[in-house]
Amino acid sequence: METRPDKVNRKLSALINKIIFMGKKNIFEFRGLKLYPSEIHLILVMNETPTNASHMADMLNVTKGAVSQTISRLVKKGVLVKEKDPFLKNELTLIFTPLGKELFQAYKRISQTVDGKFMDKISKFRDDELAIIDRFMDEILELPDQIKDLHTNR
Amino acid sequence: METRPDKVNRKLSALINKIIFMGKKNIFEFRGLKLYPSEIHLILVMNETPTNASHMADMLNVTKGAVSQTISRLVKKGVLVKEKDPFLKNELTLIFTPLGKELFQAYKRISQTVDGKFMDKISKFRDDELAIIDRFMDEILELPDQIKDLHTNR
DNA sequence: CCTCAGTTTTTAGATACTAAACTCTACGGT
DNA sequence: ACCGTAGAGTTTAGTATCTAAAAACTGAGG
Numbered sequence: 001m002e003t004r005p006d007k008v009n010r011k012l013s014a015l016i017n018k019i020i021f022m023g024k025k026n027i028f029e030f031r032g033l034k035l036y037p038s039e040i041h042l043i044l045v046m047n048e049t050p051t052n053a054s055h056m057a058d059m060l061n062v063t064k065g066a067v068s069q070t071i072s073r074l075v076k077k078g079v080l081v082k083e084k085d086p087f088l089k090n091e092l093t094l095i096f097t098p099l100g101k102e103l104f105q106a107y108k109r110i111s112q113t114v115d116g117k118f119m120d121k122i123s124k125f126r127d128d129e130l131a132i133i134d135r136f137m138d139e140i141l142e143l144p145d146q147i148k149d150l151h152t153n154r
Numbered sequence: 155m156e157t158r159p160d161k162v163n164r165k166l167s168a169l170i171n172k173i174i175f176m177g178k179k180n181i182f183e184f185r186g187l188k189l190y191p192s193e194i195h196l197i198l199v200m201n202e203t204p205t206n207a208s209h210m211a212d213m214l215n216v217t218k219g220a221v222s223q224t225i226s227r228l229v230k231k232g233v234l235v236k237e238k239d240p241f242l243k244n245e246l247t248l249i250f251t252p253l254g255k256e257l258f259q260a261y262k263r264i265s266q267t268v269d270g271k272f273m274d275k276i277s278k279f280r281d282d283e284l285a286i287i288d289r290f291m292d293e294i295l296e297l298p299d300q301i302k303d304l305h306t307n308r
Numbered sequence: 309c310c311t312c313a314g315t316t317t318t319t320a321g322a323t324a325c326t327a328a329a330c331t332c333t334a335c336g337g338t
Numbered sequence: 339a340c341c342g343t344a345g346a347g348t349t350t351a352g353t354a355t356c357t358a359a360a361a362a363c364t365g366a367g368g
Contacts, residue, residue, distance in 0.1 A: 004284045005276045011291045012272065018295060019170050020177035021215060024325090038355060054315060061175060066356055068317055073354095090315055090364045118166065121293040122159045129286045130158045132279070136287050137165045139275040141172065178356090192324060208346055220325055222348055227323090244333045244346055 012140075028110070030103045033077055038062075042070050043079070043096075043104060052091040079103060166294075182264070184257045187231055196224050197233070197250075197258060206245040233257060 002010075028035045035043075045059050057067045071094065074080045079100040083093045096104060125133065156164075182189040189197075199213050207225065211218040225248065228234045233254040237247045250258060279287065 004281050004288070005273060008276050008284050008288050008291070009269065009272055011288060011295070012276075015291050015295060016173050016177075019173045023170075023174035023177065036354065052315070062355090063357055064316070065318080065358080069355085072317085088364090092316065115163070117297060118163055118294075119159060121290075121297065122162050122166075124293060125286070125290065127158050129290075130162050132283045132286050133290050134158070134162050134165060136275075136279065136283075137162070137169050139278060140272075141165070141169055143271055143275065190323060206346070216324085217326060218347065219327080219349080223324080226348085242333090246347065 028107055030106050033079075033099075033103065035077075035079075035103070035107075038066075038070050039074055039077075039079075040107065042067065042074065043100075043107075046080075046094055047104065050093070052093070074100075182261055184260050185253075187233075187253075187257070189231075189233075189257070189261075192220075192224050193228055193231075193233075194261065196221070196228065197254070197261075200234075200248055201258065204247070206247075228254075 023037065026037045026040065028040055041060060042056065045056055049059070051059075053067045053071065054064050057064045060067065071080065071082070071092075075082060078097055080094050081097055083095050085091070085093055122130065177191065180191045180194065182194055195214060196210065199210055203213070205213075207221045208218050211221045214221065225234065225236070225246075229236060232251055234248050235251055237249050239245065239247060276284065
């Protein structure tokens, strides 16, 4: 017979698998234009905290080269334009094109719909139950770095 | 003031983020040999339910071409050998090499260590609390294959 | 003016995957 | 016995994503 902790552990594995799987397929289409996860990720960060490419690389946890490449693709797709501040020709500032703005708004709408589905699920739980779930997520959030170390070690 | 459901939703986003990030960095090293996520995934499935390549493709949610390529890489690395049953020349059966067996055992050990860390966290909760967490994961697992977006820490 | 540090770009190479063409085998019907 | 076809596996070309390292550019200080 499967104990409760084992069951929770098993379901957690299933959940992690599902999340990893979904993360790869997260493609957004807008008027025949396809945005891929790394591109979406970038414009979300760019919208949230406008900054230069190097800092964005830090926030996205990738190299500057990767950011540069992703930006170039978004420029080619007509979503962004690169602007150079005449007083800071060194750094890069990114601006949405009109198409980019529309696309971003459309993404936000869909994103909120998905968010709503999550909230629907969450609202099925009482406040005291959510407190437990909250505590559980905190515990799990403490783990990832240890796991990474374990796998690269030895 | 942030409400409880909002807080849970926010933490869930953070958790999903970390899981996706972790999923990409899940590299296993054994005696100078590096196994990448797709390769690990494959030998796990292969060990759990030995079957032909097409069926493995279904279980891994990729095309048979992808499976074929991953198998070839594992053969080249000396982890697996391809065997053909003389009565089923059509299909493929995979066998671990001695190195492959050792490697797999080593992976299992590390994997169990990681699992232990998860179980440590899980064991901090009472049975009735785990029942709630279990129910919560069921709800999230029910959601269609649409991913919650990342880096929108509203 | 030259060098250094910081920013961005480019290039080469790697993993991972798909779609589609292709090969090989097995089997059923005539 | 032959043909056609279905199924298993492979190969190829192309895409996305990323890293590491070299290169290109800019601004500032001695």
